[in-house]
Structures are given as C-alpha cells and as structure tokens.
Amino acid sequence: MTSEITLFVNPAAGRGRGAHAARPAACALRAAGFTVHTVVGADAGDALARARAAVAGGTGALIAVGGDGLAHLALQAVAGTRTPLGLVAVGTGNDLARALGLPVRDPAGAALLVADALKGARIRDIDLGLVGDRWFGTVLASGFDSRVNDRGNRMRWPTGRARYDLAMLAELAAFRPVPYRITFDGGDVREIEATLVAVGNGSSYGGGMRICPGADPADGLFDVTIVGDCSRRTLLRVFPKVYRGTHVDHPVVGVHRAAEVRIAAADVSAYADGERLGRLPLTARCVPGAVRVVGP
Known part of the structure; x- marks a missing residue:
C-alpha cells in the first residue's frame, strides 16, 4: 500500500x-x-x-x-x-x-x-446499505424519528442536541401512527400501523441510541426494528430504553432480518446516517463487503 x-x-x-x-x-x-x-x-x-x-x-x-x-x-x-x-x-x-x-x-x-x-x-470488509445510488453505514430511519429530524432541521434555535430534544417533544404532541407497507426480500407486502421503522446495518443512530441492537455490519443482513402502533405514554416508556437496546423486549417492538427491505408510507421522510434521503417509498439493499475499513 x-x-x-x-x-x-x-x-x-x-x-x-x-x-x-x-x-x-x-x-x-x-x-x-x-x-x-x-x-x-x-x-x-x-x-x-x-x-x-x-x-x-x-x-x-x-x-x-x-x-x-x-x-x-x-x-x-x-x-x-x-x-x-x-x-x-x-x-x-x-x-x-x-x-x-x-x-x-x-x-x-x-x-x-x-x-x-x-x-x-488490519483492514476488513463490512456491509453497507444501498438506496438508489446512496450508500449508508449505520441506520435508515423513517417515521417518528425521521419527523423529529425534519422538525429539528427546520428550527434555528436552540442549537446542538437541545434542538432535537425540543423537536422530539413537539413531535410527541402531534404524532399519530403511520400506515406502512413493508416487503422483506421480495415477499408479500405487509400492511401495518407503526410508529417507526428503522433499517440497521449498524446498531445505533443519534449518538448511541441502539435502535437495532443486534445489527452486525458484516453478516449480509439488515436488522429491521419496527415500533408498532402505540400510545404516547407507551412511546415515552419505550423510547428511553433505546440507549440500552432493551426496547426490543417490549411487546410493541418487533425485529426482522432481511437483505432487502421495501418501505412505503405517505408523507414520511427517510434519513440514513443522519442525512436526508427523501420521501418514501424506497428500497434498501444490504451489499455484503461493500467497503474496506481500517479497524482495531
């Protein structure tokens, strides 16, 4: 080299x-x-x-x-x-x-x-997610979390993490579950009401929120975390557990594994690695060994 x-x-x-x-x-x-x-x-x-x-x-x-x-x-x-x-x-x-x-x-x-x-x-190959021509390494977010991002990006005050904390409170007050249509690996379309759908190549987003705690960026599959239809009170109880990854034990949360995920919903944005991809629908594909990384 x-x-x-x-x-x-x-x-x-x-x-x-x-x-x-x-x-x-x-x-x-x-x-x-x-x-x-x-x-x-x-x-x-x-x-x-x-x-x-x-x-x-x-x-x-x-x-x-x-x-x-x-x-x-x-x-x-x-x-x-x-x-x-x-x-x-x-x-x-x-x-x-x-x-x-x-x-x-x-x-x-x-x-x-x-x-x-x-x-x-000490260089290894890891997987990446691919949506259209955009690669991502961590998590693709859609639903409650992406709407918090949308709102936070429109705000000019406060700055830093406080902006997104305030945006989260505002979205909690306004949020309603979203009708999703989801397809795993080209199978049947699943129609569900959900609070959010997160597609994880890595385990965390938002600075350590372990939304997909079991995701392994070298196994050729996404971990897809779906937080189902729930009340604001339930969401307030479940969401803090994301930092430990224990939210997946709650009955309202489901985890699926797939190499390809198609997600459709009206008026919902998607973010990957914290960057806006655009509106749903979209298809995310896990590409094994897509990038070489320098590691410990």
Missing part, C-alpha cells in the same frame, strides 16, 4: 471540533511515516468530488475527520473500491465509529490507531 493517504476534513463537525481535530490527526499520521494530503471542500458536493478524485488517483486510504455526516459522504467516495476508509470521529453522533469499535472524540488516538492498523494491514 502506498504511504500517501488523504485526510478528508469537515471543519464544522461537532461545532468546530473537525477543524481542531485535523491538525493532531495529521501530525500523528505524519509521525507514523505517512504522507498526508488534506481535502476540504467548499460544500458537500465539492468535498465529495475532491474525495472521489483522491480515490481515483490511488490514495492509500481516505481518513474522514468529522462526524457521521462526513463519514456518510466518505462512503460515497470509497464504496465499491479497494480504498480503505479510516475514521477520526469528532462529530456529535459518531455512530459509524462506535459500530466499528473506534475511538470517539480522541483525534490523536484515533489517528494513531489508523496508522497502526494501516501498517499492520
């Missing part, structure tokens, strides 16, 4: 942590003997074009310095190639890094781990 690698940086990640993390990460990689080129785009489209150019140019690895948003963008550049992806996770969520057992908010430590792993060829 070439010693020339690319640092892919989101300077705004984690309210500025991306910019602060880039320097110690680059220093650690250079001290380990790597030649580091840095990519910072003017916007998401420009950043992705630059990352893809680096991959096409034969960079030894693409190292994403940021949160799940940048990791999602990096996946679009490396999926389906032999270029490994490393993560220096300094965002607010960092769920892909958690799924891979990588350090969070420790840029120098993460970069040293990446350097050691590259030198030791």
